[in-house]
Amino acid sequence: MQHSKTQxxxxxxxxxxxxxALFYMALQISNLGSxxxxxxxxxxxxxxxxxxxxxxxxVSLAGVRIGQVASISLDKExxxxxxxxxxxxxxxxxxxxSGASIYxxxxxxxxxxxxxxxxxxxxxxxKSKLDITSSAIVLEEMIGKFMLNKAEGx
Amino acid sequence: xxxxxxxxxxxVSVRNLSFSRGPRKIFDDVSLDIQRGKITAIMGPSGTxxxxxxxxxxxxxxxxxxxxxxxxxxxxxxxxxxxYTLRKRMGMLxxxxxxxxxxxxxxxxxxxxxxxxxxxxxxxxxxxxxxxxAVGLRGARDLMPxxxxxxxxxxxxLARAIxxxxxxxxxxxxxxxxxxxxxxxxxxxxxxxxxxxxxxSIIVSHDVEETAxxxxxxxxxxxxxxxxxxxxxxxxxSDSEWVQQFMNGNADGPVHFHYPAADYLDDLLxxx
Amino acid sequence: xxxxxxxxGKTTRSSFAKLGRGTFFLAHTLTGIGDVLxxxxxxxxxxxxxxxxxxxxxxxxxxxxxxxxxxQGFNILSDFGAEESLGVMVAASLVRELGPVVSALLFxxxxxxxxxxxxxxMKATEQLSGMEMMAVDPIKRIISxxxxxxxxxxxxxxxxxxxxxxxxxxxxxxxxxxxxxGAFWSQMQANIDFQExxxxxxxxxxxxxxxxxxxxxxxxxxxxxxxxGVSRATTRTVVNSAFSILGLDFILTALMFGDI
Numbered sequence: 291m292q293h294s295k296t297q298x299x300x301x302x303x304x305x306x307x308x309x310x311a312l313f314y315m316a317l318q319i320s321n322l323g324s325x326x327x328x329x330x331x332x333x334x335x336x337x338x339x340x341x342x343x344x345x346x347x348x349v350s351l352a353g354v355r356i357g358q359v360a361s362i363s364l365d366k367e368x369x370x371x372x373x374x375x376x377x378x379x380x381x382x383x384x385x386x387x388s389g390a391s392i393y394x395x396x397x398x399x400x401x402x403x404x405x406x407x408x409x410x411x412x413x414x415x416x417k418s419k420l421d422i423t424s425s426a427i428v429l430e431e432m433i434g435k436f437m438l439n440k441a442e443g444x
Numbered sequence: 445x446x447x448x449x450x451x452x453x454x455x456v457s458v459r460n461l462s463f464s465r466g467p468r469k470i471f472d473d474v475s476l477d478i479q480r481g482k483i484t485a486i487m488g489p490s491g492t493x494x495x496x497x498x499x500x501x502x503x504x505x506x507x508x509x510x511x512x513x514x515x516x517x518x519x520x521x522x523x524x525x526x527x528y529t530l531r532k533r534m535g536m537l538x539x540x541x542x543x544x545x546x547x548x549x550x551x552x553x554x555x556x557x558x559x560x561x562x563x564x565x566x567x568x569x570x571x572x573x574x575x576x577x578a579v580g581l582r583g584a585r586d587l588m589p590x591x592x593x594x595x596x597x598x599x600x601x602l603a604r605a606i607x608x609x610x611x612x613x614x615x616x617x618x619x620x621x622x623x624x625x626x627x628x629x630x631x632x633x634x635x636x637x638x639x640x641x642x643x644x645s646i647i648v649s650h651d652v653e654e655t656a657x658x659x660x661x662x663x664x665x666x667x668x669x670x671x672x673x674x675x676x677x678x679x680x681x682s683d684s685e686w687v688q689q690f691m692n693g694n695a696d697g698p699v700h701f702h703y704p705a706a707d708y709l710d711d712l713l714x715x716x
Numbered sequence: 717x718x719x720x721x722x723x724x725g726k727t728t729r730s731s732f733a734k735l736g737r738g739t740f741f742l743a744h745t746l747t748g749i750g751d752v753l754x755x756x757x758x759x760x761x762x763x764x765x766x767x768x769x770x771x772x773x774x775x776x777x778x779x780x781x782x783x784x785x786x787x788q789g790f791n792i793l794s795d796f797g798a799e800e801s802l803g804v805m806v807a808a809s810l811v812r813e814l815g816p817v818v819s820a821l822l823f824x825x826x827x828x829x830x831x832x833x834x835x836x837x838m839k840a841t842e843q844l845s846g847m848e849m850m851a852v853d854p855i856k857r858i859i860s861x862x863x864x865x866x867x868x869x870x871x872x873x874x875x876x877x878x879x880x881x882x883x884x885x886x887x888x889x890x891x892x893x894x895x896x897x898g899a900f901w902s903q904m905q906a907n908i909d910f911q912e913x914x915x916x917x918x919x920x921x922x923x924x925x926x927x928x929x930x931x932x933x934x935x936x937x938x939x940x941x942x943x944x945g946v947s948r949a950t951t952r953t954v955v956n957s958a959f960s961i962l963g964l965d966f967i968l969t970a971l972m973f974g975d976i
Contacts, residue, residue, distance in 0.1 A: 297764040304768045308872025311879035315914050319807045319882055319904055348906065355906075502849050531851040542846030545838075559852050604850075 329379040330357060331416040335390040335403070340371035341426025342401045343392055349375045351405040356381045359403065375403065377414075385410040389422035401426060455480045455612050455644050456501055461510035463493070463500060470496055472668035473510070478612070483638050483645040485655045487690070488665035489699065494648040495539070497665075498614045501646075502534060503527050515611060532560055535605030535613040539620060541597035543589040549576070549600050550585040556607045575603040579633060595626025602633060612644035613637070619651040631658055652691055664690060666699075738934045741855070745933070748853070748860030758861040766827045766862065767869035771876070773826055774819050778810075778877035781818060782884025785809055789885070790893050802895050803904035806885030807878075811908065811917045812973065815878030817965050820924035823870060824957035828932035831862055832953040835936025836946035844937075859937065863929045870925025871918050878917065916972045923964060928957045 337343075340362055349357040357377035365372050377384070387408030394401050406422075414420070456478035463471040470493035478484045486494050499505045501512055503519045512519045514530060522530060543552045553572045557563060563571075576582040579599040589597060598618065605613055615634065619627055635658050637643045649655045656662065656676040664672040664679070664687055672679055672687035679687055689697030705711065752759055789805045838844050838858065847854040882904075889895040908914070932953045939949035 297768075298760055300768045301760050301763045304763070304771055304869075305872060307771075308869075308875055311872070311875035312914075312918070314879045315811060315875060315882075316910055318901070319811065319879075319908050319914070346909075499845075504845065504848060528851040528853075531849055534849070536846070536849040538842045538846055540841055542842040544843055544847075545841070556850050556852075559850070559857075601846075 330376040331379060331382075332360065333375050333377055333384075333414050333416075333418050333420060335373050335375065335420040335423050336365070336368075336370040337373060337390075337392065337423050337425045338370060339425040339428065340373055341392055341428060342394075343371075343373065343403065343426065344401075347400070348402045349377065349405065350402060351381070351384070351407065356405070373403070382413060384414040386412045386414055386418060387422065388414070388420060389424065390420045391424035392426035394427065453479055455515055456646070457513045458497075458501070459511050459513075461500065461507050461512065463496065463505070463507045465493075465496075469668045471500075471507070471510075474665075474668070474670060475510075476663050476670065476673070478644065478646055479661065480644055481638075481642045482660040483634065483647065483658055485647045485649060485659035485662045486665060487649055487652065487655060487662060489690070490650060493668070494650075494665065495616050498536065498616055498646070498648055501614065502531060502536060532556075532608055533611045535608075535610040537598065537601050537605050537613065537615045537618060539617045541589075541594075541601035543592075543597055543601055543604070545589050548586055548588050549581065549592070552589070552600060553585075553604045553607055556604065560608065571607065572603075575607055576600075578606070578637075579603045580629070593626070595622055595629065598622075598626075598630065599633065602630075606637065606641075606643070609641075610643075612646065615645065615647045615649075617649055618647065619649055619654045627654060634658060652693065656691070666690075734938070737938060738930070741859075741934050741937060742930055744855050745859050745863050745930075748856035749864055751856045752861045752864055758857075759864055762861045762865035763869060766831070766865045767872065770823060770827050770869070770873060773822055774873045774877050775880050777818065777822055778815075778880035779884040781814055781877075782806060782810060782881030782886075783888045785814075785881065786885035786888030786893070790889060790895065799889075799893075799895050800899035801903055802885070802889045803900035803902075804907045806889070807882050807904045807908050808913065810878040810881040810885075811913050813917075813965070813969070815881065816874045816917050816920035816924060817961060819874045819877040820870065820921065820928060820961045821958060823866075823873060823925075824928045824932070824961065825954055827866065827869075828928050828953050828957055829950045831866070831929075831932040832936040832939070832950045833946060835859070835862075835933060836939035836941070836949050839937065839939060840941035840943070840946060855937075859933050863933055866929030866932070867922070867925045870928065871921040874917065874921035874924075912972075916968075919972075920965065920968050923968065924961050927960050927964065931957050931960065 343359060343362060345359055345361060347359045348355050349359065357375050360374045360376045362374075363372050364370075373390075375390075384405060385408035387410045389406040389408070391404050391406065392401055393404050405420075408422075454477040458474060458476050461471045461474045462469070476486075486497060488494060496505065500507055501514065501519065503522070506520050514534070517526075517530060519527070519530070543549075544555065547555070550572055553575055554568050557568045557571060561568075572585070573582055576585055579602050581596060581599055581603065584592070584596065584600070589600075592600065602613075618630055618634070622630065631654055634645055634647070638645050647655055647659065656679075659676060661675055662673065662679055663670055666686060672682055672684050672690075674682070679691055682688065682691075686698040688694070689699060695701050785806045786802065789802050789809075790799060793799050793801055793805065835844075835858070838854075844854040844858070847857065886900060890897050890900050935949040935953045935956070936946075939945045
């Protein structure tokens, strides 16, 4: 029953610090600041080889992040990789003839999808399909090509 | 408040009480009465379960057989809420005082008032100071329990026990380990509380001299049974050997000096 | 051999009995929480002794852990030329695992053992008994406020640990080892998901807070009321809490992160 004003103040400070830490984590550490949320629509692209692309890999246009990969699955008939992407609703003017390519960011191989905007006046909507795709570059193929070129060049 | 089993004279009525702790039978078909307004003592050697009796009366323990009625109510048949209501009318003084160590003397005595009444702080202050004055420790109200001597702690605990003006008070070994002056103070307090407030008192003790000096009636317990009862005068003249040994503090008698062992000479010679 | 089996049987039975007592204790404590809310003084006092006094050890430990993560992480990542990912590594380790788990272990050691000792001592000096005789329910008055305080403090402390840890990692990584400031934060923000990582971490610490507070308070309440009994109860609190935290961490991690 005996507790001073000081104790109360310190408890208040303690709780405030704890909550501040939570906010700090939310805003500074996590992607809450740029969270996609529910305002997004889906577009689908098929790749011959989606390489090291993962769910939640970023989708960008001209280097700006506009969404992320929602799911990657295999089409058993055509043996293609079917990639679903969620694009933020505010980017609603992607031409339907845009292309999707898988690039590698940084040397460690974190892969992402880059959208090349087309020139059509019609725009992609929810569940639209992208027809032009360029698969991931596999390191071994690249080296193989390089070696082949070298051999031919000689 | 049913006027069922007990007569109005007895505040506590114990009938055919049996209680065991593990293999040991602590009480074996014990019956006794505590009369209203009197000081009743329960005496016996250490470990006979005197404290256990208080816990049984207070409902903290449940007997294996028998009944205990306090102020006409069967303690162990009460619902928890009713038991708590009954306990508010019983005061208990624990051997060590059992003061709450994180509060000072004033808050300790105020504790039951704050928990059980909605009296304003000003009234509580008056009551606390009155109770502390009754035990002579009004000036010690700001001390913490760890700053009190054993005797003072017990007196504070007594003030706390009478805070709600209970029907009766149970003293658990109040005289144990006290110096003569503290002892005298406590004896004086018990007697005066009984005289002025008509506060029924149950004293559990093995201090024959002090207890016999103030008790109106004494029960002597041993091995789970009552081996003697009566006023102090009656017990002095009792022809029970056991009671005589206990009251006079004889080293040997029905309770033997030697713990059961083999023959002395045989034991000494056995190692050779 | 027979004796061994007999003892094993006895221990198992008494363990189950203890678990049973503990469960009743928990139920009683939870019902008592309703009585605590109209008396915020009780709660505040406990939050001071449980939360505020753990503040220092948590923040200092968090800082050091974060700094060590920065150092070690840099070492490992530089082998792959991936120093820029240091921010992600430090933050993910802290928020998902080290924050909740280490702060829970520290909490059990500091606040948990203190709670056990306090309650055990109250039992030994008959204060709990005395309260019962004064018609005050000791569980509602003494145990429930402490339980609530532990339960609330734990997630706050874990968040503090993680936040300060990340700052420690930043100090070492960017400040001392030359990792790029922008990369440190941007990679972290891109890859640490609020729901998946932070919320899950908080959920873990809430669960740990519940369990550690329960164990600490019950061991004290159930202790043998002698000085030896109380000291053994304190030890049991720390040990049992550690087992529970680590075991639950595995289960929770598997549930939360197993699918990714």
